[in-house]
Amino acid sequence: MNLVIGIYGYILIPIQLIVGLIDEITPPIFSEKVSQELPDSLIFTLKDSGHQIHMESSEEVSDKIFKFIHKYEKNYNWICICDVSIYRPEYFKTGKEGVPMSLFQLNNTCFNKKRYGTLFLTTIQWFVMMLTNAMVIPLSIAYLFQLDVNETSIFLSNTFLLVGLFSLLQAFFGHRLPIIEGPAGIWWGVIFITYSINTQLGLNRMDIGRGMELGLIIVGFCLLCMSFTQMINKISSLFTPLVNGIFMLIMPLSMSGVLLKGILGIDPVQSYKNITLIISLMVLLFLLILTKFKRVKWIHSFSLLIGLMVGWLVYYLLGFKKSFSMEPLFTHPTFFFWGYPELNWGILSISLVTGILMLSNIAVSIQSMLIVKQSKVSKKIYENTGKVTGLSYMLSGMCGTVGLLPLASSSSVVQLSGISSRLPFILASFIMLSLGFFRGLSNLVSSIPDPVIYIVLFVLFIQLIEIGFKFFNLIEMNNNNLFIISLSLMIGIGAMYIPYTFIQQFHPIVGNIIGNGLLISIIIAISLEQSFKLLKLKHK
Template identity: 35%
Template sequence: MRYGLHDKPPVGTTLLSALQWMIVTVSSSVAVPLMIGDVYGLQPDEIGKLMQQSMFFIGFASLLQVWIGHRYPMMEGPAGLWWGIFVILAQIGTSLGLHPQEIGQSFQLGLMMAGVLFIVFGMLGWVGKLQRWFTPLVSGTYMILLAVSLCSNILAGMLGIGFQHSREVQPMIALVSIAIVALVIWLTRLKRFSSFAVLIGMVVGWVFYAVMGWTEPVRPTDQVIAWPSLFFWGAPRWDWGIVLTSTLTGFVLLTNLVTSLVVMGKATNTEPTLKQYNRGGVFTGVSHILSGLSGVVGMIPLSLAAAVIQTTRMASRLPFMLAMVGIMVIGLFPAISHFLAALPTPVAYAALFITYTKLLGFGLKDYVSMEMDERTITVGGSSLLVGIGIMFVPATAWQNMPPMISFLFGNGLLLGVIVCLLLEHVVFRKREGSEGQKDGHAA
């Protein structure tokens, strides 16, 4: 590690690292408002407003976490589970005759209730106790399934599928993506540039796209400053199904918070304390309440930050804090937000490819650290097969199921982790006596 959590890098290094954090944060979050806007039938101006709201509150929530929350340089971002539920409920709600805006209004209330759940768990000290459940087998399974669940979108993006509305592989885009990946790998092997490999890869790729004429024009805007507003979708609306689903989703995402802190501890060579787990829970609740008040997709700490630190060997909090202030500024100035939103998605995916491989590496390291006996193979193998297998089941196969079942059992990452927790701590639970004997023999 070149710079630890408490280190203060030189000014130039700090500013470049902050810029890199900003680009990684934007590139990992910018697609969600665009997708939600498309599914909910928003107009371009409304999508732009949702984008700005998202950027501002991502920066604000992340700054609160690194300052007085869990205190790790880990950006908050739209939870994959949340935006997945946003999309599924939009499809189900529309078929039941609900207007998309009504669904958004109910989500706002549901997100705030989920936030209260996080705060209560954090203040009572229960988040820290949950950490005991996340053994290397559970956290390893989570990281492997997370990497596998992301790989389809990453590779599709690198191949140009979906870029500029294309449904086919674009050979030239794919070749450029491979070149960007090679550039980032080469830069990570150079001490002088390793901390900024992702940033350089994105800049070089963006410039090349601009020269080739592949970039989208930046949308003009008449506003200089656009302040964040409350309740993007309108006044909160009570809907038992959506509110209950949101509350249960918040409980499930407690597992994501714990595993993210575990992985971040490994990336920064530190051990998260119980106080950090509980403070992280409280401020994840705060970020959910902010999400509900603003109408953006629910935010959670992103494990991607650990992979960025592992790649760049830069864990200092100072550049990250500056970056989050910068993200808030982006959310205030429409021109900047629209410019960064023009970053070609294949460039972002290609530059971050090696970073995503680090997530898989964390999971494999956890598996390697364990004795591969019959129990470990049964628990880990079953969890991975269930999780990965569910990922291949088409989303349309769950449409006729009750929403709660489709949400819980249609998500391979979530289901795989739940299966692992049940097998590890209930079905094949280790007897304390045998563990004590093993420890005695080891001593």
């Protein structure tokens, strides 16, 4: 049992559960409880089988086992197949006997250098993904708000600390999946539009920052209340595969312009010239080839990490490097970066609207990861996630950083690497958390050239579009659904091109929604899908 549970109760080897749907002795509900205790496990239900699945569906059971072995034989030395005829939830936490398990040895040694090497590289890759996702938005906001070098360093350190902390809290107490908690792109857009509108109204950068702090704190409190009253479960039911698929298409498309400008070296945060274009395109092409290079599995699995390191090295050798200071080496979190929170009704109202609509981001991030992992949604997953996200909003407000959300791009990492275990993710989160206390190290990793960061994110977002189409495979492509997809994409993408001069004519609440194509597309998709469902019920 200890071989299976590993360090601090987290799986070190893959586990598969197989259950018969019409099993009366050990009903499927017991297997679902086991799966919830072991969220990294895979569960398969055989529709026409009862308790004796190995006799009633021997070919199908054998097929599932062989596919399971083939999937993991290159990265793991052991796998586990459970018999849940005797079920005691506490056994999974204490390591007591009680759940018979079959351990299959795939290689000669249980924990050899290859196993540790895979764990190390996967941990580093997760850390790199956390880092790249945590850097782009804060650096853009630092440029927008005209922060100096010291202020930018503090702003980044606060962000790194919160990203690591809440990635850990979600992995232990929230959704319990390897999903990065990072600065949300939609909050990025809201901050840009809010800054543009409110500066026209005479507010300075500190006033806007203090208004955003209070907005995030109140949104976090509301989300906590919704989670404890289980309202979040009802709202999350609105985010069907149709809505999620639209979200997964619109979100990367809304970021594509910013990412492409960053790759080409025309991003306002850091300007490069001449040779940058050629270098960036070569690194991008190199990384795209790596993601499709499946003959050597470790190259494909760690393509993002390899691409980032190669890109960083190439830029460094050609003299494109940022200056940085290792002082001060150690620091503590800075609360109320912009000053003490202040009430601004315009900023507060758009924060509340955005916070509610961002439940779609939570639902999509979880469901996209479950699709990649081939797992099912547990009953309390949204409720638990909402509680941790509510706390993250409140602490983000108190630290003056961008609001954090589960990032849908995390599923891209698992899809590329084929490794869905939480252990490397948890170790990477600890590294990220510690980085927030060592500002000197934060400055060092922040010296990665901006085009390289944008290239890695660009490739990740390509994977998101692929996952979006996988959501559409779960629905029937009838006339109504095709109409919803087409209209939502058309209006959502079109809204991205509305000029700020037009948006500024409206009230801040309306202006922030009109200027956000992602919000508009989600509102249209949910409204149309629910309307068609009501019409269908009336006809019946």
